[in-house]
Amino acid sequence: MTVKIEGNVRVITKDLTLYGSHLEYNITTGGAVIKNARILTTDFNLVANQLVRINENEYLADNAEFTTCKDCAESWSVYGQLIKVHVGKYVEIKNGLFKVKGVNVVYLPYIVLPILTKRKSGLLMFQPISRSGEGIGIQQPVFWALDDHKDATITPSFWGKRGYGTDLQYRQKFNEMNWLEFNTRLLNDMIYEPGKDNVGPSGETFFRHFTEVETHQQWTSNLGSHFRYTSSRDLDVLRDHPAYVEPKMIGSDFGFHGKVDWRRELFHLGLEGQYQQNLLFEDAIKFDRSYVQLLPRVSFSTTPFSLVQSRTFGFQHISAGLDSSYSRFRQVDKLDSPFLRNADRVSMQPYLNWNFFTWGPVSLSSKYVMDQQIYVFDDRNEAQAGKNAGLLRTEASFTMDKIFGLAYQDKVPLKSISGSDLQRLRENKEQGLRPIQRVEKENRLIGDMPRFEADLVQDSILLTRNSYRHSQEFKFVHHFIASENTYGNKQFISQISGSQAGWFDYEDALRSREFLFGSNATRTIIPPENTVELQWNNSLIRKSPKSFNYLVDDKYLRDNFTYQKIGYFNVSQGYMLQDIDAATVKDRLTRIQVDTGYIAQKWNISLNEYYFHRESKNILTLSGNRRFEYLNLFGAYNYNGFPKKLNGVTYGGQVRPTDILGIAYSRQDDLEAKKNLTTTYGIDIMPHNNCWILNINYQKTINIERFSLGVMLNFGDDRFERMRNDYFAVRRL
Numbered sequence: 001m002t003v004k005i006e007g008n009v010r011v012i013t014k015d016l017t018l019y020g021s022h023l024e025y026n027i028t029t030g031g032a033v034i035k036n037a038r039i040l041t042t043d044f045n046l047v048a049n050q051l052v053r054i055n056e057n058e059y060l061a062d063n064a065e066f067t068t069c070k071d072c073a074e075s076w077s078v079y080g081q082l083i084k085v086h087v088g089k090y091v092e093i094k095n096g097l098f099k100v101k102g103v104n105v106v107y108l109p110y111i112v113l114p115i116l117t118k119r120k121s122g123l124l125m126f127q128p129i130s131r132s133g134e135g136i137g138i139q140q141p142v143f144w145a146l147d148d149h150k151d152a153t154i155t156p157s158f159w160g161k162r163g164y165g166t167d168l169q170y171r172q173k174f175n176e177m178n179w180l181e182f183n184t185r186l187l188n189d190m191i192y193e194p195g196k197d198n199v200g201p202s203g204e205t206f207f208r209h210f211t212e213v214e215t216h217q218q219w220t221s222n223l224g225s226h227f228r229y230t231s232s233r234d235l236d237v238l239r240d241h242p243a244y245v246e247p248k249m250i251g252s253d254f255g256f257h258g259k260v261d262w263r264r265e266l267f268h269l270g271l272e273g274q275y276q277q278n279l280l281f282e283d284a285i286k287f288d289r290s291y292v293q294l295l296p297r298v299s300f301s302t303t304p305f306s307l308v309q310s311r312t313f314g315f316q317h318i319s320a321g322l323d324s325s326y327s328r329f330r331q332v333d334k335l336d337s338p339f340l341r342n343a344d345r346v347s348m349q350p351y352l353n354w355n356f357f358t359w360g361p362v363s364l365s366s367k368y369v370m371d372q373q374i375y376v377f378d379d380r381n382e383a384q385a386g387k388n389a390g391l392l393r394t395e396a397s398f399t400m401d402k403i404f405g406l407a408y409q410d411k412v413p414l415k416s417i418s419g420s421d422l423q424r425l426r427e428n429k430e431q432g433l434r435p436i437q438r439v440e441k442e443n444r445l446i447g448d449m450p451r452f453e454a455d456l457v458q459d460s461i462l463l464t465r466n467s468y469r470h471s472q473e474f475k476f477v478h479h480f481i482a483s484e485n486t487y488g489n490k491q492f493i494s495q496i497s498g499s500q501a502g503w504f505d506y507e508d509a510l511r512s513r514e515f516l517f518g519s520n521a522t523r524t525i526i527p528p529e530n531t532v533e534l535q536w537n538n539s540l541i542r543k544s545p546k547s548f549n550y551l552v553d554d555k556y557l558r559d560n561f562t563y564q565k566i567g568y569f570n571v572s573q574g575y576m577l578q579d580i581d582a583a584t585v586k587d588r589l590t591r592i593q594v595d596t597g598y599i600a601q602k603w604n605i606s607l608n609e610y611y612f613h614r615e616s617k618n619i620l621t622l623s624g625n626r627r628f629e630y631l632n633l634f635g636a637y638n639y640n641g642f643p644k645k646l647n648g649v650t651y652g653g654q655v656r657p658t659d660i661l662g663i664a665y666s667r668q669d670d671l672e673a674k675k676n677l678t679t680t681y682g683i684d685i686m687p688h689n690n691c692w693i694l695n696i697n698y699q700k701t702i703n704i705e706r707f708s709l710g711v712m713l714n715f716g717d718d719r720f721e722r723m724r725n726d727y728f729a730v731r732r733l
Contacts, residue, residue, distance in 0.1 A: 371389045
């Protein structure tokens with residue numbers, strides 16, 4: 001039952017094509033021996049002196065070369081004395097040599113390369129390290145696929161003059177919504193010591209670590225939890241290892257933060273707690289014991305309960321609800337401070353929504369909130385404190401819409417479209433700007449025509465026609481504090497009245513003075529004490545049809561459209577009516593806000609501006625992006641006149657002068673301090689062989705200079721295709 005074939009032998013299976021000069025095939029077992037063999041697939045190429053087919057999915061090759069390069073096998077390859085191919089899974093190579101352009105680069109005693117997404121334990125690509133003044137180092141990751149739901153990565157590291165260390169990562173997915181991830185960097189640093197600001201040897205080792213543990217559980221559809229813990233031996237690790245630490249930071253502190261949520265149809269119950277270490281502390285290895293901890297916060301809120309639902313004018317809809325919380329604030333140590341920092345706070349905000357009427361484009365509604373906070377202090381000798389405010393917001397609005405065009409798909413004969421228009425449509429399709437479909441002649445008497453030939457016989461084209469809606473909304477809003485009271489502990493009332501330094505968070509602010517202090521979130525609100533606000537809101541929405549599906553009844557008319565906001569322009573201005581010492585109209589004007597943006601085929605620009613008339617100061621955020629055929633430019637400008645001027649700009653661009661070269665540049669400057677914060681250069685080399693991408697980066701910050709070198713090999717995954725073919729859509733720096 002053995003067949004022998006000599007000459008030009010070709011074997012075709014569903015997964016690969018195999019060539020050879022001699023074939024011995026056993027009909028019974030399916031095994032085969034091929035000499036001078038070559039395997040071609042969509043994922044890899046392999047050439048071997050002798051190839052043994054063990055079964056349909058396993059091949060064993062002697063003295064063979066493997067590469068994922070399909071266009072230029074000499075670009076890179078791995079030669080191995082013994083190579084085992086698991087079709088659709090991975091390739092095992094023993095006693096291998098990694099070769100670039102036919103030149104031996106590094107010896108690999110054992111390596112596993114994926115030819116699909118199936119994970120396999122083994123060595124990952126090594127990572128060289130180069131730091132200015134610190135020498136050259138290397139990291140060698142070792143991947144351990146424990147099973148289909150968990151894995152670990154151990155990365156022994158040599159950090160040049162800093163010494164030796166390792167990175168550890170463990171990941172586990174319990175089910176679709178439950179997971180755990182652990183990351184840590186360990187290092188015996190021979191340069192660092194607290195307070196030292198140079199890269200010379202310190203004379204002894206200092207053990208450093210940064211650790212992150214994060215887990216999420218979705219116990220049921222209504223109950224979920226999320227916990228996160230970060231820790232470090234010293235606070236300077238963020239400066240010395242920014243590439244590792246910064247992506248794992250979400251604030252200006254290390255420590256524990258956890259949250260549990262229980263959601264029901266009528267209410268929400270949440271539990272939140274944290275124990276944090278302040279990063280903005282002068283001693284790098286000590287704990288800021290004056291930092292106020294949240295231990296814990298319990299929140300309870302209800303959905304609005306409908307009280308009245310009718311067609312009676314003035315009583316169309318009335319609903320009520322409640323938002324509340326209990327927060328416990330504690331310092332680790334009770335230090336001498338002008339502020340009271342250990343307190344329990346109960347906060348309640350019952351509210352009433354009243355929709356008087358909606359008559360065509362005109363509507364009138366009102367909302368009343370009773371905002372109440374009660375404070376009990378840890379020191380029994382301290383009297384309780386409290387504050388409350390009745391906030392009334394009445395809104396009258398008028399809305400106008402104008403629709404331009406009709407969204408549909410139009411079949412147009414190909415001969416009626418000029419060559420230039422057809423080329424433009426094809427370019428739009430490639431850029432994903434406008435859907436386009438070709439209708440081909442049917443030729444199904446015997447079977448489908450090959451796709452290439454079918455393209456040659458197309459006779460019509462589907463054009464997408466979009467419609468646009470311009471919506472204008474005029475709002476007249478009256479903000480009013482019906483009542484406001486403070487009572488109890490005079491020291492604490494003075495503490496929260498003077499400035500934001502005395503707050504635990506924004507809920508402690510007196511509502512009539514909240515807009516005078518704090519961050520942008522509070523400073524930019526309309527003063528709620530008897531103030532009218534005029535809003536003019538504009539939005540431009542594009543409506544586009546999807547492809548018609550004849551198999552779904554009524555789909556085309558009901559839900560077969562997509563909507564995208566491509567432009568907006570909003571203006572908000574407040575005017576204070578209360579009796580104040582205002583000599584002019586300007587003194588009564590609150591901040592004016594202009595928020596606008598536009599998203600076009602190659603443009604993306606947004607502007608958000610707050611101008612404060614009385615102080616003659618402003619807060620401005622401007623960002624934009626401009627896309628050209630071979631160039632992409634971006635920039636952002638941020639200015640804040642409170643309390644000290646923050647004036648910064650970020651700009652840069654990406655250019656791809658040829659198919660094989662991409663250059664990226666970005667820079668961040670502090671214009672007020674006249675300092676360059678960060679400058680980054682990046683070069684991507686992407687050869688035509690579609691096998692690998694070489695990325696070279698240089699970054700200079702106030703503290704460090706850093707070079708990085710990365711090589712991405714083509715294993716047939718989507719990430720490589722995006723990096724190679726859509727250069728401007730992927731962040732390179």
